[in-house]
Amino acid sequence: MKFSDFVSVEAIRPSIVADSKEGVIREMTQSLVDAEKIATSEMDSIVKAIMKREDLGSTGIGRGVAVPHTKHPSVSRLVGTVAISERGVDFESLDGEPVQLFFLLVSPPDRPGDHLRALENISRQLRDDAFCKTLKEAGGPQEVWRLLEDADAQSIAS
Amino acid sequence: MTTGRTENPIDETHSCEVIVTNEQGLHARPADLVAREAQRWESRIEFIGKSQRVDGKSILDLLTLAAEEGTHLVVEATGPDAREALDAIGNLFNKKFASNESSTITNTEKTQQERHVSGSSARINTATCESVAERNTNS
Numbered sequence: 589m590k591f592s593d594f595v596s597v598e599a600i601r602p603s604i605v606a607d608s609k610e611g612v613i614r615e616m617t618q619s620l621v622d623a624e625k626i627a628t629s630e631m632d633s634i635v636k637a638i639m640k641r642e643d644l645g646s647t648g649i650g651r652g653v654a655v656p657h658t659k660h661p662s663v664s665r666l667v668g669t670v671a672i673s674e675r676g677v678d679f680e681s682l683d684g685e686p687v688q689l690f691f692l693l694v695s696p697p698d699r700p701g702d703h704l705r706a707l708e709n710i711s712r713q714l715r716d717d718a719f720c721k722t723l724k725e726a727g728g729p730q731e732v733w734r735l736l737e738d739a740d741a742q743s744i745a746s
Numbered sequence: 747m748t749t750g751r752t753e754n755p756i757d758e759t760h761s762c763e764v765i766v767t768n769e770q771g772l773h774a775r776p777a778d779l780v781a782r783e784a785q786r787w788e789s790r791i792e793f794i795g796k797s798q799r800v801d802g803k804s805i806l807d808l809l810t811l812a813a814e815e816g817t818h819l820v821v822e823a824t825g826p827d828a829r830e831a832l833d834a835i836g837n838l839f840n841k842k843f844a845s846n847e848s849s850t851i852t853n854t855e856k857t858q859q860e861r862h863v864s865g866s867s868a869r870i871n872t873a874t875c876e877s878v879a880e881r882n883t884n885s
Contacts, residue, residue: 644775645775645778647774649774649778649805649806649809650805650806651806655774657774682778682805700769700770700771700773700814700815701771701814703770703773704770704771704772704773704812704813704814705812707773707774707809707812708809708810708811708812710809711805711806711807711809711810712810714806715806715807715810
């Protein structure tokens with residue numbers, strides 16, 4: 589599953605201001621509301637579900653990356669967005685490092701395969717240090733989107 | 747990817763097959779549990795999927811397997827504790843990664859649980875995770 593299959597360009601936030609785990613999750617969920625990918629009335633429920641998942645173990649998977657996510661019955665297809673924090677946020681990551689790159693995913697409960705394939709794509713791309721670095725330095729939503737599209741194109745070619 | 751450990755020519759390689767049996771597949775939480783378990787052992791541990799071989803100690807690597815329910819994976823361990831490592835990892839798969847995801851056991855309790863399980867692993871795994879030893883002939 590490619591980035592362009594689940595990332596909403598309108599919801600990309602290349603310079604988030606939040607400095608706490610819940611703040612980041614709330615800001616990213618709000619961006620999906622603003623992009624009309626999730627309903628305003630479901631926002632609190634989704635933030636709560638993502639935080640509950642974090643309680644089981646941080647989705648800060650190392651290398652300055654976190655993948656906060658949840659399944660939620662209010663979405664009919666996988667929706668996601670990308671956020672970048674210039675300063676980094678303490679996300680209780682597995683390696684203890686602050687997180688700069690966030691991929692937030694909300695998936696329908698009956699589509700575990702889509703969720704796995706989105707995680708697969710994110711993980712595969714993020715093993716590339718150069719990709720992480722350029723993404724962290726991206727200036728605006730369009731630049732982030734272009735980097736994601738380039739990564740998509742490369743993964744098809746390879 | 748390797749763990750950087752220098753291989754000893756007398757190290758044995760063991761392998762076994764595991765099956766992902768939980769409905770959600772090998773998603774972030776189980777991948778985290780498997781990587782943590784793999785990191786406890788000195789042996790190099792690799793997972794072999796349909797088209798790739800990945801480092802079992804890396805959560806990112808494990809997630810690239812996108813292993814759905816029903817996926818068969820080969821786990822290969824090379825090192826002084828290869829057999830024990832495979833037993834412990836086989837156990838995690840057998841108990842569906844202890845995926846009681848609604849419960850909130852503390853880390854200490856969880857560690858004790860894991861220890862308990864790995865202690866009894868040999869018996870459980872002889873039936874489900876046949877490990878095949880081969881002498882590592884690499885010089």
